[in-house]
Amino acid sequence: MIIDAHTHICTNNTNPIASVDHLLEEMHAANTDAAIVFPLSDAFSANKELVDAIKGHPNLIPLAFINPNEKEALSQFKQCIEEYGMRGLKIHPTLSNFHIDDRSKLHELFSCCDEHRLNIVIHCTSDDHRVHPYHIETMAKCYPHATFQIAHMGAIWCADQAIETAKRNDNIYLDTGIASFNALRRAMNEVPDKVLMGADFPFYLYEMEQIKVKKAAEYSQNDTAEVFRLAAGENCRKLYRIEEKR
Template sequence: MTIYNHIQGAIDTHVHLGVSRFSGVATTPDAIIQAMDRFGIQSSLVMPQPTLESIPEVHKAIYAMSQNYPGRIYGMASIDPWLSEEEYRSEAAVCIEDYGFVALKLHPLGHNISPLSAGCEKIYEEASTYRIPVLVHTGIGNPFSLPSLMIDAAKRFPAVTFVLAHAGFAVYTDEAVIAAKYCENIILEPSWCPTYTVVKMINTIGVERIIMGSDHLSNLPVELMKFQSIGLSDADLEQILIHNPKKIFNL
């Protein structure tokens, strides 16, 4: 039996597979599908944890999930930007061209790199070439994870959509809102943010630029209830939970 029946078909844009090097949380394919079924999630965008595991092997496991659950699982590549250009572009080509992944991930904390570093240019260039979004961890892990650091790339790569994961992680949410206010190609994913800040995001940039992500499976029902508890209409809920991610990630 599922709950949240009136939002059946929701899309979770932030799901991890593997073992996190920070929290120690281990997430398996079966656990992902079970959580999706329990809470009425139609599709999930799955990426590697910031992990000590082999990232190419985790990418392969995500691809296998996408084959086992077509239309329900979509991959997102999280490739170490410290790799050489050749190595980075090679893994990106495998993930996007061969595996059909729909986005790239930059984790300034997990990758230990500033978004302003020259090493990140290849991420933005690949996203521009393949016309796919870049999801960027923001909030925890400063100074590299400050939302404002994405303004430069957003201005220089206007055709690329940048999704600020966690939208500043509560503490830096105002900064994420300002970044999105002045960069129309910045989208906010407010996992772990308080409800009143989500209202501020919607009032500032509109429902068309907000998406839902869980980050951890145990947080999924919390994020779903968060959007239901702030007085949104059914049409606005469907916009955030279904229509926006379909458009942004070309699902």
């Protein structure tokens, strides 16, 4: 199966490229079977709008995008999980302005994910000290039953540290969006079972990301076909317990 682990959907027409219709066209063109999707905005209302927009498309698996600074963040997240059927948490320290190991803001959210064994997608690029991979590792150790997806793999300058944390912690995964070809090749060498293909749609397209992942697999030290199979969908399928396509 081909599954993309990092996709944004916009429901208010401010970014028409990120519409559900355009996403489905993109998935069809790139032979993508399923996608992990979340809103383009951290406004709570965007979560219900997303769920409504993807009704009838079981291959689009929604995560809740929550701003931990909101006083009702936990109740909002529980509503997303219990009422809307969302399957995990997306947070963005840069956009929402918080530090990833600020337990005063994140403990309740992460405890909920830990209890229900949910995945947490965390925007992580090297230009923001608030979300360095080592800070994510600190939280991953505190909530061992949740899983932590380092989105963008620390981007360029923190990719090595992101890979290190994935090697040390069973519950840390790396997604490929924005990550360099060379960083991805290193991740495929060292933690092939932790790599999740994620295009960061609509900023990048599935076809572009799949080419990057295929080429990195070819240049890795492991079996090309197997490494690509894991990164392109199998790791994500297992993480979200998605039924295998027959």
